[in-house]
Amino acid sequence: MSLVGWIEGDDPELMWQERALCAQTDPESFFPEKGGSTREAKRVCLSCDVRGECLEYALAHDERFGIWGGLSERERRKLKKRA
Structure with a gap:
């Protein structure tokens, strides 16, 4: 299963997902178990x-x-707080 599997239709806002390297990689590495x-x-x-x-x-x-974008959920939360 690829990470682009959730794309619905041809939404131009999501077309970047087709070019994402993660779409060609094992998705489990992007969603690791806790720890x-x-x-x-x-x-x-x-x-x-x-x-x-x-x-x-x-x-x-x-x-x-x-x-996502090279950051974990915790790192994204910190980034949002700084913005």
Whole structure:
């Protein structure tokens, strides 16, 4: 199963997901068990061309689970508090 599996229709706002490196990677590394390592997912994010769009999406939609745009949920929460 790919991470882009939830795309409904051809919403241009979500087209970045088709270019996301995570769509070509094991999704379980982006949603580790509590206390599990996020290192592999974050390494993939570092070289992803749509990392910015991914992070914007996660912040705008208050994603509470997983690695989005190279940040964990806790890191995204801290970022939102600073904004």
